[in-house]
Amino acid sequence: MAQVAPALETGTQGTQGTRRRTSKLARREARAFYGFASPWIIGFILFGGGPVVAALLLSFAHWSLLSTPSWAGFANYHKMFADPLFYKSIVNTIYFGAGSVCLGVVTSFLLAILLNQKVRGLGFFRTVFYLPSVVAGVATAILWVNILQPDSGLINSFLRFFGIKGPGWLVDEHWAIPGLILMSVWGAGNTIVIYLAGLQSISPTLYEAARIDGAGWWSRFWHVTVPMMSPVIFFNVVTSLIASLQAYTLVLVMTEGGPNNATLMLGLYIYRQAFEYFDMGYAAALSWAMFALIGVATALQFVLARRWVHYDA
Amino acid sequence: MTLTATPPSQARPVQRRPHTPSQNSVARVQKTSTYILLIAGTAVFVIPFLWMLTTSLKTAQEVLAYPPKLLPATPQFSNYPTAWTSLPFTTFLINSIIITGLSVIGNLVSCVLPAYAFARLRARTRSAMFALMVATMAIPAEVTLVPTFIMFSKLNMVNTYWPLFLPAWFGYAFFIFLLRQFFRSIPQEITDAASIDGAGHLRTLWSIFLPMSKPAIAAVAIFSFVGNWNNFLTPLIYLRTQNNFTLALGLSLFKGQYETQYNQMMAVGIISLLPILIVFFLAQRTFVEGVRLSGLGGR
Numbered sequence: 001m002a003q004v005a006p007a008l009e010t011g012t013q014g015t016q017g018t019r020r021r022t023s024k025l026a027r028r029e030a031r032a033f034y035g036f037a038s039p040w041i042i043g044f045i046l047f048g049g050g051p052v053v054a055a056l057l058l059s060f061a062h063w064s065l066l067s068t069p070s071w072a073g074f075a076n077y078h079k080m081f082a083d084p085l086f087y088k089s090i091v092n093t094i095y096f097g098a099g100s101v102c103l104g105v106v107t108s109f110l111l112a113i114l115l116n117q118k119v120r121g122l123g124f125f126r127t128v129f130y131l132p133s134v135v136a137g138v139a140t141a142i143l144w145v146n147i148l149q150p151d152s153g154l155i156n157s158f159l160r161f162f163g164i165k166g167p168g169w170l171v172d173e174h175w176a177i178p179g180l181i182l183m184s185v186w187g188a189g190n191t192i193v194i195y196l197a198g199l200q201s202i203s204p205t206l207y208e209a210a211r212i213d214g215a216g217w218w219s220r221f222w223h224v225t226v227p228m229m230s231p232v233i234f235f236n237v238v239t240s241l242i243a244s245l246q247a248y249t250l251v252l253v254m255t256e257g258g259p260n261n262a263t264l265m266l267g268l269y270i271y272r273q274a275f276e277y278f279d280m281g282y283a284a285a286l287s288w289a290m291f292a293l294i295g296v297a298t299a300l301q302f303v304l305a306r307r308w309v310h311y312d313a
Numbered sequence: 314m315t316l317t318a319t320p321p322s323q324a325r326p327v328q329r330r331p332h333t334p335s336q337n338s339v340a341r342v343q344k345t346s347t348y349i350l351l352i353a354g355t356a357v358f359v360i361p362f363l364w365m366l367t368t369s370l371k372t373a374q375e376v377l378a379y380p381p382k383l384l385p386a387t388p389q390f391s392n393y394p395t396a397w398t399s400l401p402f403t404t405f406l407i408n409s410i411i412i413t414g415l416s417v418i419g420n421l422v423s424c425v426l427p428a429y430a431f432a433r434l435r436a437r438t439r440s441a442m443f444a445l446m447v448a449t450m451a452i453p454a455e456v457t458l459v460p461t462f463i464m465f466s467k468l469n470m471v472n473t474y475w476p477l478f479l480p481a482w483f484g485y486a487f488f489i490f491l492l493r494q495f496f497r498s499i500p501q502e503i504t505d506a507a508s509i510d511g512a513g514h515l516r517t518l519w520s521i522f523l524p525m526s527k528p529a530i531a532a533v534a535i536f537s538f539v540g541n542w543n544n545f546l547t548p549l550i551y552l553r554t555q556n557n558f559t560l561a562l563g564l565s566l567f568k569g570q571y572e573t574q575y576n577q578m579m580a581v582g583i584i585s586l587l588p589i590l591i592v593f594f595l596a597q598r599t600f601v602e603g604v605r606l607s608g609l610g611g612r
Contacts, residue, residue, distance in 0.1 A: 033430045142575075
């Protein structure tokens with residue numbers, strides 16, 4: 001991530017000139033470093049890098065967990081590129097990811113600005129907007145299945161009040177993913193908290209200066225807030241895109257990929273291949289496709305970021 | 314959502330023009346419209362909770378009633394004990410507490426130590442290792458899922474709690490990153506003074522870094538608590554016997570078995586929220602502060 005790079009170099013002052021004299025000390029410090037870092041180093045081998053390499057090897061094998069694995073060459077990848085459900089799940093994943101990120105990033109930015117005003121009961125308002133993201137997972141999913149019910153659900157009852165016939169949210173192929181996107185925005189509290197943190201770190205003097213120059217509300221927002229917040233917006237876009245491309249809990253609980261695979265996403269498809277059909281090799285191949293998808297999407301974000309993210313304060 | 318469609322500046326006309334022209338009235342319009350938008354937003358965000366609450370108190374017939382009723386005729390408080398005892402939810406609750414507790418402690422210990430190393434201890438490979446660690450944040454869980462499952466099944470740990478809390482004892486990139494950002498903001502002079510006084514690294518970490526970074530520690534603890542409490546996929550994969558299930562997993566089981574009884578589901582859902590709500594209410598202030606000070610948002 002871009003924020004990391006500049007931070008890497010600082011903090012290592014004064015090693016150059018005194019190297020020979022402190023080499024013994026330096027060696028002792030390095031030993032301490034490896035000791036302290038060892039939980040992560042072991043964890044990386046066991047639960048990070050190790051499994052990633054293993055998944056790559058596994059994607060070239062046939063394995064049903066019960067039998068011994070057998071070499072499959074590129075068979076899993078051939079199967080993948082001929083699998084219509086693979087393409088469908090990719091399209092659904094991108095649709096959901098793009099939709100929820102666009103809506104979520106904009107909505108939560110505006111909400112964060114609201115929550116950054118000096119008003120009474122701020123703690124209450126902040127808690128209310130943060131709560132849904134704490135209720136993540138199954139409880140949220142079950143709640144929203146109820147809210148999105150075509151007949152008895154809250155949203156369509158509300159629409160009926162105005163004489164509008166609401167769509168069959170999770171049961172209609174065309175409205176299933178929009179329904180999921182709608183619910184994902186409800187849980188955007190983490191994004192709001194990070195935006196709030198960013199807003200609080202903008203120096204008030206910048207707004208003072210803009211005001212003296214005669215800048216109105218809109219121009220202060222557009223020429224001070226947005227540029228100053230661009231690294232934070234970028235952080236939120238990248239992390240929430242990564243998170244939403246990996247979404248599985250809500251689809252698993254809410255729609256199980258239906259109707260007619262309209263909400264089958266890559267995460268759910270991998271889960272199904274691995275733990276319902278026990279096709280571990282194919283699941284590993286699919287998971288590498290997902291890694292590639294997230295990698296490309298993230299890299300694209302970093303390339304585009306050069307045009308609109310400003311790091312200098 | 315519709316509440317963001319109107320920019321704050323044009324929400325409501327001014328009623329009374331004060332003596333000082335534009336400045337004052339603009340401020341008033343902004344304040345009023347801020348409240349209007351906040352209240353509208355609160356309504357949108359709170360209604361699902363109220364819906365959850367009223368649904369949990371309805372009879373089965375009322376849940377399916379068409380057109381739907383907002384409030385139950387008589388609140389069915391008995392839904393709560395009925396739902397709770399329809400499956401061994403007390404067992405699930407205890408399992409959730411054990412697994413979440415062990416995970417939170419593990420996360421704290423195993424993230425504080427590497428964070429200190431990445432923040433303060435010099436080694437030739439430090440930069441490279443830090444970059445590698447940040448890169449692991451982009452690995453989707455699905456990639457590591459299958460090999461990790463195989464590893465735990467080889468160790469005969471499937472259907473035990475081990476796979477659910479053991480990984481938490483081996484560091485978590487996002488937390489290490491967050492804590493490290495915080496540790497870096499502690500002045501070098503303070504730790505230099507400590508080491509002149511003969512304090513080792515563990516001592517320095519324990520008596521200087523930890524007390525000075527309480528908000529960040531609290532943030533990590535809460536993120537870890539919420540994440541583990543709500544974790545669904547890992548228990549789903551590793552737990553087989555119903556007696557080992559967690560609350561989050563038990564809830565979904567409930568859905569499959571009693572397809573139409575939304576009222577009972579909502580009752581259990583609300584109960585399972587309570588621990589999180591308590592923890593969050595207790596620590597809300599420290600928590601928000603922790604994210605801000607750790608420099609996550611700032612750069």
